[in-house]
Amino acid sequence: MLRDADRGQIEHWLDRVDLLPPSPHRYDIARVLYIGLADIDPEAALIHALRTAPRASWVAAIFRSWASADPDAAANRAESLEEGAMAAAAWGLLQGAVSGDASPELAGRLDRKEVMAPWRRQWERLMGAVPPTRISLLLAEIEASQLARSANESSAAAWSRAILVEDPLVRRIVMEEVALEWAKGEPVDAIAAVIAWDGTDRVATRYQNQTSGSVTSLEWHIGEQILGDWSDTDPHAALAWVVEQNPTDANHYVHPAIGALARQFPDEAVASLATVPAFLQKEASGAVLRALSTQDLDRALGVFDALDISLRQEHLWSLAGPVVESRTPSEALEWAMSRDRRIRPDAVRRIVAEIHDIRPTAARDLVDNLDPVLHGAVLTEFARREVLRAPGEALAWARSLHDETQRPTLVSQVLTAWYYKDSEAAVREIAGLDEASVRDKVASDVISVAVTRADISQAERLFDILETPAARQRAAVTLHQYFAETEPDARKARTYARLLPDEGEVQ
Amino acid sequence: MTSDLGATRGAALFSLLTSFAFASDDNANAQVEPAGDLEPNSVLNNSRPPRPPLADVASIPTDLERNAELYALAADADAALLESWFDELGAMPTQPHTDDVFRVLYVGAVSHALHNHVKPFVLAAVFRAWAHRDLSAAVTAAVELPKGARSAAAWAILQLDLPDEDRSEIAERLGVEPAIAEVQATQPSVHMPEYHAALDHLAAIADTDEQWNMLTRIAATWAATDARGALAQIAAWNGSANLERGLRREIMESWADADPRGATDWVLVNSLDSSGQLADLAFRALALVDPDDAVALVDAIPAGPTRRQAAGAVFSALLDHDLDRAVGAFDALHPERRHQAIAAGDMVRALLYDRPEQTVDWMLGLEPDLRGQVIWWTDSWIFRHDPAMLKSLVDSIPDESVRIASVRHSDIWGWETARDPDEALRWAASLGSEEEHAPLVASVFGAWSDRDPAAAQKALLQYKPGPARDRAFQVLIGASLKAFDGDTADGYFDAIDAPDARREAAQELLRYYTETDPDARKAARYRDTALGTIGARTSDP
Structure with a gap:
């Protein structure tokens, strides 16, 4: 079919693939058509594929075909692609048209854009490790596949070989694979080997499409996976192993072990809390609660109530969400209000926060009806959340607070939080406040924030709003210091110096 | 199937x-x-x-x-x-x-x-x-x-x-x-007929994710077609300051990547209000292609926010890609002492990553008080690399008050205590007078108590009476009350000697027994001391 087809014909077929009856093979039909089109005009094939959200296999197939005819042109074009498409192109380029020797050079070219991203060096410096680029990971996986355990090689021998691999990323992949396979049959030996390894490699993981992530030691990265798999198949043995370990390792690995036990044998998991060593109590009880709360919340709450008070405070956060999900807002609040008085404010704060995420109006109603002590305990956090959601509503609520002693502080907290979100809007609101005393207090508080953020024009606008001499004097101290020391401006420094209090007279 | x-x-x-x-x-x-x-x-x-x-x-x-x-x-x-x-x-x-x-x-x-x-x-x-x-x-x-x-x-x-x-x-x-x-589809360019109409359209988008997505596409299009004109139009637009800032930075980043010299020239000839917050992007891009030119240009900018932004960006680019030049250009890029600490901290982190063997020498070349500040900024990185290096750098500072300031609020006490609590205690107690090292000793006991409360308590009771011991008891009182262990906290209070320390501890205990775990009897016990009407300990613990 493809042998005698021209570009137009193939593009026509490609446009009709979506009209075919749905079947698993449909995308593969498109892939083969793209191979045919790439043989004629690879650029046209690529443009056609990228018009919609293509399958990675189409892009890979196009570049594999392209590379067999003109590897330089294919590599040049791949370099111009966005990250996702480039990774798919690399899969095709590295397959076969390019010889093994050229793979690192090609990978380096494709990697350049991702490697140069500023966040990567910041990660390296601040966190000591950075996630591999997609291309380097692909190349390392190819190399690692050649180093996997052979059929006649023992796991221990494969591990001994793996830890000596020179390239850190390849080493990590091979170690991980060997250890996980080893652990399927001999988890104790496998985890012992991992713990005994004295390397310092670290693994960085970036959360999808964000600049944040985590860094952990390779030992723990592999160990956690071993314990996770082992616990799923034999939680009793896994937990028995954990409690024999030193406190640091035990605390790290108890979560998957006792969590799996709680999911499969909840009675035994709860009973084990009475026997695990004291240094494991916090992590073990947390893991049991988290597992139980998804299966049987009432049971989890019963276990919670039986814990030592300090552990109850530690674990409030893990139960607040499930409580709110399973009850009405007032029932959830009632649960919080019935906690031990020592942790009651914290319980109410967490429950209100969880309710606010799903039903903010209900949360506000609950807050408005709390007794004064609890009301004071939740106010600041609640105000911050309201500002993030709807700053105008938050301000209206703060201004309507009955407690006149708390109202100015709350209004100031709301407007300060608003300033971080939208400085222009916040300054406009501050200027529109009726009460001069409240306006002065808020403006003074926000001036400090503005100066810290070097929003000097905003700080000076706010200064112009101030009426009371005391407020102007305090603000003048801040602005004078800025213009005298931080960003020297003699004229402005003199302006604010005229308002400075004499020594000892700051009010 | x-x-x-x-x-x-x-x-x-x-x-x-x-x-x-x-x-x-x-x-x-x-x-x-x-x-x-x-x-x-x-x-x-x-x-x-x-x-x-x-x-x-x-x-x-x-x-x-x-x-x-x-x-x-x-x-x-x-x-x-x-x-x-x-x-x-x-x-x-x-x-x-x-x-x-x-x-x-x-x-x-x-x-x-x-x-x-x-x-x-x-x-x-x-x-x-x-x-x-x-x-x-x-x-x-x-x-x-x-x-x-x-x-x-x-x-x-x-x-x-x-x-x-x-x-x-x-x-x-x-x-x-x-x-x-899957692979994401390529985002098409955005063609908007008129700048302010485009900006108003952008401002009207309610969903923040969708708005940001549109912003980046608009910025990419304008950067490719007429960056200067777009920046001028944005400056003349009377809209959301946050959107303006976001757009300007996106445009500048794309423009500078394609034409770093053009972008840098624009920053230099425009007023601070127009160019503010953009100098870093332009100069970073220039530093990546011509670091000598970038350093020289920074030198030509008068002191002020633009110069500081530009210098910071050039320095950061050099740290990323040419560490030797960054070391050589440190003084030129950061002539003002008040701006050196953070930059020096970045330098230390870069050296630790790429040239750890040069870190100590470079830090010893800093003035002691700057060295102390940099230690404060970078203690966790240095410790992770080599705990002994951190300790020797601290000890290298001749002025004792500066030395203590570099570690006063540091996590080093927790790390050192985890390694060897007795050694950590000896080191803390060797720094300055007892008044000066009291907070450091207290930090050691606090960290020790977290790991092994019984051993920490035993060691503290054997520690010589004085400000350091009193301070340590105060820290342990706080930790005990956090765990709702009032009885242990009460015991620690009884061991405190100095009246001022007893008053501070009593205030904390009074607050606890009044607000957190109401107990009228216990609150009464601490009230007078908290208010200052009773002073010294009257009996041995």
Whole structure:
């Protein structure tokens, strides 16, 4: 079919693939058509594929075909692609048209854009490790596949070989694979080997499409996976192993072990809390609660109530969400209000926060009806959340607070939080406040924030709003210091110096 | 679940889909003798009995016997033989167990691929063919693979056209994200007829994610067509300051990447209000292509926010890509002492990462008070690299007050205590007068108590009375009250000597027994001391 087809014909077929009856093979039909089109005009094939959200296999197939005819042109074009498409192109380029020797050079070219991203060096410096680029990971996986355990090689021998691999990323992949396979049959030996390894490699993981992530030691990265798999198949043995370990390792690995036990044998998991060593109590009880709360919340709450008070405070956060999900807002609040008085404010704060995420109006109603002590305990956090959601509503609520002693502080907290979100809007609101005393207090508080953020024009606008001499004097101290020391401006420094209090007279 | 493809099409598809993989694999292991101790089947090899024909084995009626024979047959077959069997099986009349024979052959192919350490693409090709034939069996087999092989198999399986629910389920079973098989469509350029109309349209978008997406596309288009004009129009727009700032930075980043000199020139000739917050982007881009020019240009900017931004960006770029030049340019880029600490901290982190052996020398070249500040900024990085290095750098500061300030609020006490609490205590107690090192000693006991409360308490009770011991008891009181352990906190209070320390501790305990864990009797015990009407301890603990 493809042998005698021209570009137009193939593009026509490609446009009709979506009209075919749905079947698993449909995308593969498109892939083969793209191979045919790439043989004629690879650029046209690529443009056609990228018009919609293509399958990675189409892009890979196009570049594999392209590379067999003109590897330089294919590599040049791949370099111009966005990250996702480039990774798919690399899969095709590295397959076969390019010889093994050229793979690192090609990978380096494709990697350049991702490697140069500023966040990567910041990660390296601040966190000591950075996630591999997609291309380097692909190349390392190819190399690692050649180093996997052979059929006649023992796991221990494969591990001994793996830890000596020179390239850190390849080493990590091979170690991980060997250890996980080893652990399927001999988890104790496998985890012992991992713990005994004295390397310092670290693994960085970036959360999808964000600049944040985590860094952990390779030992723990592999160990956690071993314990996770082992616990799923034999939680009793896994937990028995954990409690024999030193406190640091035990605390790290108890979560998957006792969590799996709680999911499969909840009675035994709860009973084990009475026997695990004291240094494991916090992590073990947390893991049991988290597992139980998804299966049987009432049971989890019963276990919670039986814990030592300090552990109850530690674990409030893990139960607040499930409580709110399973009850009405007032029932959830009632649960919080019935906690031990020592942790009651914290319980109410967490429950209100969880309710606010799903039903903010209900949360506000609950807050408005709390007794004064609890009301004071939740106010600041609640105000911050309201500002993030709807700053105008938050301000209206703060201004309507009955407690006149708390109202100015709350209004100031709301407007300060608003300033971080939208400085222009916040300054406009501050200027529109009726009460001069409240306006002065808020403006003074926000001036400090503005100066810290070097929003000097905003700080000076706010200064112009101030009426009371005391407020102007305090603000003048801040602005004078800025213009005298931080960003020297003699004229402005003199302006604010005229308002400075004499020594000892700051009010 | 079995495929609806006929046996013939399955065999043909296998050949098509795997032919590239096996034929062109650079490894070529797929077509040579298998590795290890398996020997290729050969009629010349008189030590092994001849293979039975596939047709004979495939027609064995009982599943157990047939599969055992098939596995034995496939165990030492090479790729070419496997491929020929697929052809042969496809040409045979379909029998009730034909699918099962295919399954065993696929298992054999996978085993062959793993045994010969084929590249991921090869394994992916096998699973692609298998998934077309029998998706369920292919997924079940893939689940059992080692991690790397499983990812390759997953990549192939998820390329199929599957309902979203099936795709998600399969991805979860295989431990991958469903999106590994997809590529995002290229975002088209945005053509807006008039700047302010475009900005107003942008401001009207309610959803913040959608708004940011549109902002980046608008910025990319304007940066490519007329960055200067766009920046001028944005400056004249009377809209949201946050959107303005975001757009200007996006435009500048794209512009500077394409034309760093043009972008830098624009920053230099525009007023601070126009160019503010953009100098870093332009100068970073320039530093990446011409670091000498960038450093020289920074030197020509008058002191102020623009120069500081530019210097910071150039320095950061040099740290990333030319550490030698960064070291040489440090003084030139940061002439003002008040701006040196943070930059020096960045330098230390970069040195620790790339040239750890030079870190100490560079830091010893800093003035002691700056050195102390930098230690404060970078203690965790230095400690992670070499705990002894951190301690020696602290000890290198001649002025004791500066030395203490560098570690006063540091986590170093927790780290050192974890290593050796007695040694940590000795070091803390060696710094300055007892008044000066009291907070440091308290930090050691606080960290010690977190790890081993009994040992910490014993050591503290044996510690010589004085400000340091009192301070440590205050820290432990706070930790005890945090754990709602009032009785232990009460005991620590009784051991405090100095009136001022007793008053502060009593205030904390009064607050606890009044607000957190109301106990009128205990509150009464501390009230007078908290208010200052009673002073020194009247009895031994």
